[in-house]
Amino acid sequence: MGAGMIRNLLRAGHEVSVYNRTREKAEALKSDGARVVDSPADAARNAEAVFTILADDRAMTDVVFGDRGIAATLPRGAAHLSSSTISVALGRRLEQEHRGRGQVYLAANVFGRPEAAEKKQLIVIAAGDPQEIEKFQPLFDVIGRKTFLAGDEPWKANVVKLCGNFMIASMLETFSEAFAVMRKSGIDPHLFLSVVNELFGSPVYKNYGQIVADEKFEPAGFELKLGLKDVRQAIEAAEEFGASLPVASVIRNHLVSALAHGQEKLDWSSLALVLDRAAGVNQDAVREGAN
Numbered sequence: 001m002g003a004g005m006i007r008n009l010l011r012a013g014h015e016v017s018v019y020n021r022t023r024e025k026a027e028a029l030k031s032d033g034a035r036v037v038d039s040p041a042d043a044a045r046n047a048e049a050v051f052t053i054l055a056d057d058r059a060m061t062d063v064v065f066g067d068r069g070i071a072a073t074l075p076r077g078a079a080h081l082s083s084s085t086i087s088v089a090l091g092r093r094l095e096q097e098h099r100g101r102g103q104v105y106l107a108a109n110v111f112g113r114p115e116a117a118e119k120k121q122l123i124v125i126a127a128g129d130p131q132e133i134e135k136f137q138p139l140f141d142v143i144g145r146k147t148f149l150a151g152d153e154p155w156k157a158n159v160v161k162l163c164g165n166f167m168i169a170s171m172l173e174t175f176s177e178a179f180a181v182m183r184k185s186g187i188d189p190h191l192f193l194s195v196v197n198e199l200f201g202s203p204v205y206k207n208y209g210q211i212v213a214d215e216k217f218e219p220a221g222f223e224l225k226l227g228l229k230d231v232r233q234a235i236e237a238a239e240e241f242g243a244s245l246p247v248a249s250v251i252r253n254h255l256v257s258a259l260a261h262g263q264e265k266l267d268w269s270s271l272a273l274v275l276d277r278a279a280g281v282n283q284d285a286v287r288e289g290a291n
Contacts, residue, residue: 001053001110001113001114002020002053002083002117003025003029003117004115004117004118004143005083005110005117005122005143006018006029006032006034007029007032007118008118008143009142009143010032010033010034014139014142015035016034016035017035017036017037018034018035018036018037019036019037019040019042021059021063023036040063040064040066040068040070041068041069041072042068042073043070044073044074044078044080045073047074047075048078048079049078049079049136049139050070050074050079050080050081051081051082051108052070052080052081052082052083052084053083054084054086055084055229056086056226056229057086057087057090059084060084060086060090060094061090064080064094064097065097071097071098071101071103074098075103076101077103077104078103078104079103079104079105079106079132079135079136080094080104080106081106081107081108081136081139082094082106082107082108083108083109083110085109085158085161085165085229085230085233087236088159088162088233088240091107091154091155092154092155094154095128095153095154095155104132105154106126106128106129106133106154107126107127107128107150107154107156107157107158108124108125108126108136108140108157109124109125109157109158109160109161110122110125110143111123111161111164113207113221113222114221115221120142120143120144120145121144121145122143122144122145123144123145123146123147123148124140124144124146124147125147125148125150125160125161126140126147127149127150127151127152127154127156127157127160128153128154128157129152130149130152133149148160162230162233162237163234163237165227165230165231165234166231166234166245166248166251168204168208169231169248170248170251171204171205172208172212172251172268172269172271172272173250173251173254173271175196175205175208175212175269175272176271176272176276177275179192179212179213180272180279180281183276183279183281184279184281189212189213190213192213193206193210193213197209208269212269212272215272215273217269217270218266218267220265220268221267222268223265223266223267223268224255224259224263224264224265224266224267224268224270224271225259225265226268227255227268227271228255228256228258228259231248231251231252231255232252234248235248235249235252251271254274254275255268255271255274258271258273258274261273261274261277
């Protein structure tokens with residue numbers, strides 16, 4: 001995701017310094033014009049804005065508040081733009097900590113898979129000070145096709161992102177259940193997918209449905225272990241506000257089962273394998289049919 005965003009920022013004429021905890025991933029962007037640096041602090045030094053897109057709360061905390069973190073060198077008045085899917089609690093902490101240092105913190109959560117990031121087709125969910133959002137809107141326009149404003153408190157974008165990912169996970173669950181029935185009844189899942197595409201006309205249904213129908217779970221566009229993290233955080237957010245997500249609890253249990261079967265590095269759409277196992281679907285036969 002980050003690589004596509006960076007390339008679009010470079011194509012738009014911005015100077016971009018890049019840090020990745022896996023340095024080879026940053027080095028791969030040198031040919032596009034990025035300057036590779038040795039730490040988050042180096043990336044933030046003298047910057048007008050710093051984007052972060054990280055796996056989880058722990059990674060975000062390390063990159064922002066670590067010994068060589070963003071917070072130590074980001075200039076006063078400069079902005080930390082967070083595109084990471086993180087907890088509501090950490091979103092609140094980031095806003096408070098940056099404000100105390102005279103820095104700006106905005107949420108800039110994004111929806112879309114890596115191919116959407118490359119094509120500048122992400123959906124951006126922004127939240128924070130309205131004047132600051134207006135100031136940095138040109139950057140959001142560079143990485144995405146549309147920006148939605150979730151409110152003047154950054155954590156509200158995290159709630160939108162978590163619930164949006166819950167909706168995608170719910171779609172994966174229903175696809176997985178329905179495809180298991182198709183396979184057990186001898187009906188081609190691709191036929192069912194064609195019906196669903198005609199019925200809903202959704203690119204999300206079309207793209208994820210194709211992955212599940214083909215059972216093409218590698219390489220992962222979004223790792224299953226991260227999907228489990230997001231579903232758990234959605235449940236936590238709902239509980240904080242006195243709401244419930246009973247379907248999310250079912251999905252969480254199925255994702256935990258997937259982890260127990262070694263699927264953590266597969267795409268989160270491999271949730272389908274859990275439902276196949278429960279239905280007694282012969283996976284070898286499915287793969288032979290796909291080939």
